[in-house]
Amino acid sequence: MALRIADSVYWVGAVDWNLRFCGSYTTPLGTSYNAYLLVDRKTVLVDTVKGTHTMEMVGRIKSVVDPAKIDYFIVNHAELDHAGAFKEVLRIAPNAEIICSDRGRDSLKGHFDFDRELTIVKTGDELNIGKRNLVFIEARMLHWPDNMMTYIKEDHILFSNDPFGQHLATSQRFVDELDEKFVMDHAARYYAQIVMPYSQLVLKKLEEVKSLNVPIDMICPAHGLIWRKNPEKILSAYERWAKGEAEDRAVIYFDTMWGSTDLMAREIAKGLTDSGVPVTVYNTRTSEWSLMARDLLLSKIVLVGSATLNMTMMPSVAGILAFFKSLRPPPKIASAFGSFGWGGGAVRDIISTLKEMKFNVIEPGLQFKWVPREDQLRECYEFGKQIAQKI
Ligand SMILES: Cc1cc2nc3c(=O)[nH]c(=O)nc-3n(C[C@H](O)[C@H](O)[C@H](O)COP(=O)(O)O)c2cc1C
Numbered sequence: 001m002a003l004r005i006a007d008s009v010y011w012v013g014a015v016d017w018n019l020r021f022c023g024s025y026t027t028p029l030g031t032s033y034n035a036y037l038l039v040d041r042k043t044v045l046v047d048t049v050k051g052t053h054t055m056e057m058v059g060r061i062k063s064v065v066d067p068a069k070i071d072y073f074i075v076n077h078a079e080l081d082h083a084g085a086f087k088e089v090l091r092i093a094p095n096a097e098i099i100c101s102d103r104g105r106d107s108l109k110g111h112f113d114f115d116r117e118l119t120i121v122k123t124g125d126e127l128n129i130g131k132r133n134l135v136f137i138e139a140r141m142l143h144w145p146d147n148m149m150t151y152i153k154e155d156h157i158l159f160s161n162d163p164f165g166q167h168l169a170t171s172q173r174f175v176d177e178l179d180e181k182f183v184m185d186h187a188a189r190y191y192a193q194i195v196m197p198y199s200q201l202v203l204k205k206l207e208e209v210k211s212l213n214v215p216i217d218m219i220c221p222a223h224g225l226i227w228r229k230n231p232e233k234i235l236s237a238y239e240r241w242a243k244g245e246a247e248d249r250a251v252i253y254f255d256t257m258w259g260s261t262d263l264m265a266r267e268i269a270k271g272l273t274d275s276g277v278p279v280t281v282y283n284t285r286t287s288e289w290s291l292m293a294r295d296l297l298l299s300k301i302v303l304v305g306s307a308t309l310n311m312t313m314m315p316s317v318a319g320i321l322a323f324f325k326s327l328r329p330p331p332k333i334a335s336a337f338g339s340f341g342w343g344g345g346a347v348r349d350i351i352s353t354l355k356e357m358k359f360n361v362i363e364p365g366l367q368f369k370w371v372p373r374e375d376q377l378r379e380c381y382e383f384g385k386q387i388a389q390k391i
């Protein structure tokens with residue numbers, strides 16, 4: 001069944017309980033693909049679902065209207081988790097006018113073979129659908145060139161597509177039906193993995209929306225729960241995250257072969273904790289990426305450790321650093337540590353990557369040969385304490 005979420009607005013999406021990767025990023029609690037149906041004098045479908053969930057969406061649409069009656073099909077974003085049912089919609093809604101952004105034409109043509117006309121809209125363009133008027137807002141590179149948002153002028157509802165979403169599979173559809181902190185935690189993981197590289201554009205877009213002076217009563221993202229009460233909470237969280245405002249806490253990422261670098265990580269963590277700086281420690285080989293990315297976003301201090309393997313850092317550390325670098329995080333206080341056996345190389349290479357990330361790097365980091373002795377572990381503890389003072 002479709003779920004009526006506002007006057008004449010229905011959720012017709014699907015919940016993907018067992019998805020563990022969406023594209024490149026981890027989704028430990030699954031996700032939902034939110035498609036919406038607006039029923040006014042005209043019938044409008046906003047986005048679709050991943051291809052695997054097409055029939056679920058079609059069933060929900062049919063519980064409200066005959067799909068052949070769809071007049072407008074708005075494609076806010078052509079990525080396959082939202083446009084996966086594109087061809088099926090073309091088939092069941094043969095008269096629907098397809099609406100997308102200018103860059104949407106490129107991504108739709110790049111994904112699907114079809115010969116229907118596209119109506120291209122740009123920021124500020126309006127579409128009357130009866131009692132309501134829709135306004136389109138391009139959101140280029142949030143997070144693809146084609147991204148666009150659709151706003152209902154009369155109801156003050158924003159269909160934001162990917163921005164403001166969370167990867168969460170739940171039977172609830174509204175943030176206020178769950179613990180808000182829990183949802184916000186997942187919104188942060190989502191921001192860190194998907195939106196963070198475009199933080200400067202987020203700030204611009206938020207400014208632009210503010211200057212339009214349009215009220216937003218509800219934000220309907222394309223993943224996860226709907227911000228029905230207090231949508232300004234997620235708007236202000238995006239502003240904080242985009243500005244790079246982090247918390248007074250630290251995160252340590254490391255990998256080890258024989259445990260020495262692990263011993264160092266634990267002593268450094270104690271030094272931070274005893275200085276009043278909360279810290280989270282992740283073994284990069286076994287830890288969940290959305291958690292590690294969230295703490296990169298939220299922490300002021302980032303420490304990376306690795307044993308030296310073949311003159312450089314271990315592959316799981318290199319992997320997470322390559323991912324983190326691509327996320328273009330705001331500046332952090334950072335340093336490196338690790339155990340080595342002869343020539344070393346891990347700490348040197350981590351430091352050089354942290355510098356490439358334009359972090360405020362504390363050099364030369366800390367490294368010990370073979371298994372750290374008592375006094376060396378005390379140095380690790382002191383290293384943690386010293387770094388805590390940098391906040
Ligand atoms: C397969 C292998 C390759 C290694 N390559 C290097 C190396 O190129 N340079 C070096 O200084 N140490 C090298 N080491 C030594 C380790 O860095 C050393 O054993 C270190 O104490 C391991 O720290 P861990 O206990 O945190 O794994 C290597 C060790 C192994 C097992």
Ligand SMILES: [Fe+2]
Pocket residue numbers: 077079143144162
């Ligand atoms: Fe997307």
Ligand SMILES: [Fe+2]
Pocket residue numbers: 079081082162222223
């Ligand atoms: Fe998406």
